[in-house]
Amino acid sequence: xxxxxxxxxxxxxxxxxxxxxxxxxxxxxxxxxxxxxxxxxxxxxxxxxxxxxxxxxxxxxxxxxxxxxxxxxxxxxxxxxxxxxxxxxxxxxxxxxxxxxxxxxxxxxxxxxxxxxxxx
Amino acid sequence: xxxxxxxxxxxxxxxxxxxxxxxxxxxxxxxxxxxxxxxxxxxxxxxxxxxxxxxxxxxxxxxxxxxxxxxxxxxxxxxxxxxxxxxxxxxxxxxxxxxxxxxxxxxxxxxxxxxxxxxxxxxxxxxxxxxxxxxxxxxxxxxxxxxxxxxxxxxxxxxxxxxxxxxxxxxxxxxxxxxxxxxxxxxxxxxxxxxxxxxxxxxxxxxxxxxxxxxxxxxxxxxxxxxxxxxxxxxxxxxxxxxxxxxxxxxxxxxxxxxxxxxxxxxxxxxxxxxxxxxxxxxxxxxxxxxxxxxxxxxxxxxxxxxxxxxxxxxxxxxxxx
Numbered sequence: 001x002x003x004x005x006x007x008x009x010x011x012x013x014x015x016x017x018x019x020x021x022x023x024x025x026x027x028x029x030x031x032x033x034x035x036x037x038x039x040x041x042x043x044x045x046x047x048x049x050x051x052x053x054x055x056x057x058x059x060x061x062x063x064x065x066x067x068x069x070x071x072x073x074x075x076x077x078x079x080x081x082x083x084x085x086x087x088x089x090x091x092x093x094x095x096x097x098x099x100x101x102x103x104x105x106x107x108x109x110x111x112x113x114x115x116x117x118x119x120x
Numbered sequence: 121x122x123x124x125x126x127x128x129x130x131x132x133x134x135x136x137x138x139x140x141x142x143x144x145x146x147x148x149x150x151x152x153x154x155x156x157x158x159x160x161x162x163x164x165x166x167x168x169x170x171x172x173x174x175x176x177x178x179x180x181x182x183x184x185x186x187x188x189x190x191x192x193x194x195x196x197x198x199x200x201x202x203x204x205x206x207x208x209x210x211x212x213x214x215x216x217x218x219x220x221x222x223x224x225x226x227x228x229x230x231x232x233x234x235x236x237x238x239x240x241x242x243x244x245x246x247x248x249x250x251x252x253x254x255x256x257x258x259x260x261x262x263x264x265x266x267x268x269x270x271x272x273x274x275x276x277x278x279x280x281x282x283x284x285x286x287x288x289x290x291x292x293x294x295x296x297x298x299x300x301x302x303x304x305x306x307x308x309x310x311x312x313x314x315x316x317x318x319x320x321x322x323x324x325x326x327x328x329x330x331x332x333x334x335x336x337x338x339x340x341x342x343x344x345x346x347x348x349x350x351x352x353x354x355x356x357x358x359x360x361x362x363x364x365x366x367x368x369x370x371x372x373x374x375x376x377x378x379x380x381x382x383x384x385x386x387x388x389x390x391x392x393x394x395x396x397x398x399x400x401x402x403x404x405x406x407x408x409x410x411x412x413x414x415x416x417x418x419x420x421x422x423x424x425x426x427x428x429x430x431x432x433x434x435x436x437x438x439x440x441x442x
C-alpha cells in the first residue's frame with residue numbers, strides 16, 4: 001500500500017495519515033499483524049515532523065486500529081468479532097510463512113483455495 | 121624489498137582494478153548503459169528524458185562510490201602485496217601465494233560492496249530538491265530484494281567453507297595451512313555476518329521518494345546494492361574451498377584411500393551443484409526478483425506472453441506497492 005499525502009490539502013497531515021491507514025485496513029490492504037514503520041522512519045519518508053506521525057499513531061491506537069507491542073513497534077490490530085480476529089491472525093501468519101518460503105501471492109491463493117475446497 | 125614477478129603480477133592486477141574503477145563512473149553516465157541497466161532491472165524508461173537524467177545521476181553516484189571503494193581496497197591490496205603477506209617472498213606469505221589473486225579480488229569486491237552501500241545512504245537528489253512525498257506500508261525486508269538462491273546460497277556456501285576448515289583441523293596438515301584455511305573461514309563467516317547486518321540496516325533506513333515511479337527505481341538500486349553485498353560472502357566462501365585445495369595439496373595422502381574417494385565425490389558434487397545453482401540463478405533473473413516481490417503488476421508486464429495468450433500491450437505501470 002502506498003501512502004501519499006497531499007501538502008495542498010486543508011486536511012492536516014496527521015489526519016490524512018490516519019485516514020489512509022484506516023482505509024488500508026478497511027479494504028484489506030493492511031491486514032491484522034502488519035507491522036507499521038517506526039515513527040521517525042515514516043516521518044522521514046513522508047517529509048513530516050516526527051510529532052505529526054506520532055499523533056496519527058496515537059489516535060489510531062486510541063481507536064483500536066493499531067496496537068503497540070512494547071519495543072517491537074506498532075502493528076495493525078485485529079478487528080471485528082472474535083472469530084474474525086482469529087481468522088485475520090491465522091491469515092497473517094500464513095502470509096508470513098508464504099513469504100518465508102518465497103512463494104508468490106497467486107500460488108498462496110491457489111493452495112488456500114484447494115485446501116478450502118477439499119473440506120467441501 | 122625488491123619486487124619479483126609474482127608481486128608485479130599482483131600489482132598489475134590491482135592496477136587493472138583501479139583502471140576499471142576510474143572508467144566505470146564515466147561509462148555509467150552513457151545513455152546506452154542507463155538503458156541497459158533499465159532492461160536488466162525490468163523498468164522502462166519510455167523515452168522520458170527527465171527520468172533518464174534522474175536515473176543517470178543516481179547511477180553515477182553509485183558508480184563513483186563503488187569506484188572509491190575499489191580504489192581504497194586496491195590500496196589495502198598494494199600494502200598487503202608489498203608486505204609480502206601474499207607471496208612467497210616471505211616465509212609467512214608462501215602458504216597464501218596460491219590464493220593471492222583470489223584474495224585480492226575478494227578485497228576489491230568488498231571495497232566495491234561497501235562503496236555502493238554508502239551510495240544509497242543519503243536521500244536521492246530529487247528528494248533533497250522537492251521533499252519526500254510517498255511511503256509504503258508495510259516496509260519491505262531484505263528477503264524482498266535478494267532472491268533466496270543468492271541469500272541462502274551465500275549462507276550454505278560459507279557454511280560449507282566452515283565445514284572444510286573444521287575437516288582440515290582433524291587432518292595432520294601443516295600448521296601454516298591450517299592457519300590459512302582457518303583464517304579464510306573466519307573471514308568468510310565475518311563477511312557473511314557483516315553483509316547480513318549491513319543489508320538489514322540499509323533496508324530499515326527510510327526510503328524517501330518523490331513519486332511511485334522513483335520509489336520503484338529506488339527499489340531497483342537497493343536490490344542491486346544488496347546483491348553486491350551478498351556476492352562478498354559468496355566469494356569468501358569460495359576462497360575457503362580454494363585455499364583448502366591449494367594450501368593443502370597433499371590431503372589425499374593424509375586422508376587415505378576411503379577419504380580420498382569421499383573427498384573427490386564431495387568436491388565433484390559441490391562443483392556440479394555450483395554450476396547448477398549458477399544456471400538456475402541466471403534463469404530466475406535475480407536482478408528482477410525485487411520487481412516480482414514488490415511490484416508484481418510491473419513484473420508481469422516484463423514477462424513474455426505465453427504462446428496462444430493475448431499479446432501483452434505495453435502500458436503505464438499500474439499503481440501498487442508491496
